[in-house]
Amino acid sequence: MPEMDVALKGTMQIDGAIGAALVDHTSGMALGTAGGSRDLDLTVAAAGNTDVVRAKLRAMEVLNLTEKLEDILITLDTQYHLIRPVSSRSGRGLFLYLVLNKDRANLAMARHQLRAIEQGLDV
Known part of the structure; x- marks a missing residue:
């Protein structure tokens, strides 16, 4: 999947990126x-953060929130963990x-x- 490889390489160009x-x-x-x-x-x-995404989506459903989930931020002592759902149909x-x-x-x-990377991603 060249698009995925390009997107992942792009994430690693973000200042401070450790992994994606x-x-x-x-x-x-x-x-x-x-x-x-x-x-x-x-x-x-990735597997562990899948539970985070599922929990947030369930909570939004229970609360009848119809807004789009843009991202989830987890802040640790020395790291930020960003989770961004892919919004395209193919993703x-x-x-x-x-x-x-x-x-x-x-x-x-x-x-x-x-x-910007997520919006350009076509999987």
């Missing part, structure tokens, strides 16, 4: 990854997952760049 994945939130499987480290297993993180059920070094990242710019 394109994830199927139905199965929890990472379709592709980029970056990562000895301390960050992206396939394990339905997928999300982009990006881990950033908190000291090197500009969160607003990272969100803006991740949105």
Whole structure:
């Protein structure tokens, strides 16, 4: 999937990027990854964050929220974890997952760049 590879390479160009994945939130499987480290297993993180996405979607359903979920931010001591559902028809059920070094990242710019990557993604 060249589009996926280009998108993942693009996420790694975001200042502070440590790792990224394109994830199927139905199965929890990472379709592709980029970056990562000895301390960050992206396939394990992808599966774990699938539960986060599912929980948020269930909560929105129970609350009858009809708005589109733009992204989910998890803030740790040294990292930001951004989860952005893919909104295109072909990407339905997928999300982009990006881990950033908190000291090197500009969160607003990272969100803006991740949105542009997601909108250009055709899976």
